Amino acid sequence: MLGHGSGGRLSAELIRDIFLPAFSNPILDRLDDQAVLDIKGLRLAFTTDSFVVQPLIFPGGDIGSLAVHGSVNDLAMAGAWPLYLSAAFIAEEGLSRETLRRMARSMAAAASDAGVAIVTGDTKVVQKGKGDGLFITTTGIGLVPEGLRLSADQARPGDLVILSGSIGEHGIAILSSREGLEFETAIESDSAALHTLVAQMLGASRNIRCMRDPTRGGLSSALNEIAAQSRVSIRIDEKRIPVRDQVRGACELLGLDPLYVANEGKLVAVAAPEAADDIVDAMRRHPLGREADVIGVVGADHPGLVTMWTAFGSSRIVDLLPGDQLPRIC
Secondary structure, eight states: OGGGGSSSHHHHHHIIIIIHHHHOOTTGGGOOSSEEEEETTEEEEEEEEEEOOSSSEETTEEHHHHHHHHHHHHHHTTTOEEEEEEEEEEEETTOOHHHHHHHHHHHHHHHHHHTOEEEEEEEEEEOTTSSSSEEEEEEEEEEOOTTOOOOTTOOOTTOEEEEOSOOOHHHHHHHHHHHTOOOSSOOOOOOOOOHHHHHHHHHHOSOEEEEEOOOTTHHHHHHHHHHHHHTOEEEEEGGGSOOOHHHHHHHHHHTOOGGGSOOSSOOEEEEOGGGHHHHHHHHHTSTTOTTOEEEEEEESSSTTOEEEEOTTSOEEEOOOOSSOSSSSOO
């Protein structure tokens, strides 16, 4: 079902029931956004991702730039500096050459801006009606600083949860474009490469336990993954989670929860409490982290549970989404 690609509960079940039993090994079992490999004295981050977004072009980006940003960000969540990407294109028969050329140029521009090179790739064409225009798969490698280990199993009770900025723009931008919805103020995707923000954070402190970019499944899925892998609880404060008015209004109109809406230019980090202020200050000096703030705390009770203190003064469980609010958003 489409929900198995949502990044929520069905995706987790698919990984647990099919892929982990087939491929299980100590590196994969960490379930991070990338693998960190020690190869002859070098620590390399290695990641792969597929992009099936519809429509191909949306406010604030397109499938080409998105494919670059997605892989760069998965590398960055290990603290890695991205070096090289591969790109595989599966095009549907009938896709215009001009559209393909536009996507290639967009990828090239995004890669240049991020300082990475696309050094290898592949192209396939499937019959008309079998490919929905264009799918792109990117694989990336990056260099991890010596002595740095960021992983979702590193969160500890007392740690603080930091969010880099407002949530929900990407998913709502995709939906509005797909469904032809018009809002009073245009909503654009936040798609961006986060590696320079991460470098600034690490320059302020190495006391970061883990990072995630909350893409499919939104902030909720990212926090639930960390809580489950680290066997801790996480409590967040709704008042400290920025949501732009137009995104909040769109979510209310459409019956969506911003916590579950995808982002492509935000990150969530868990850091030691003594380092959080320095990290947030460094983030706020970066264009992609101006709204950074501490939004929650890690606890020892109820391992694997994420809760939120709401704006109404009550507490609610923030669980993995069973299905898919917005399919085909990345």
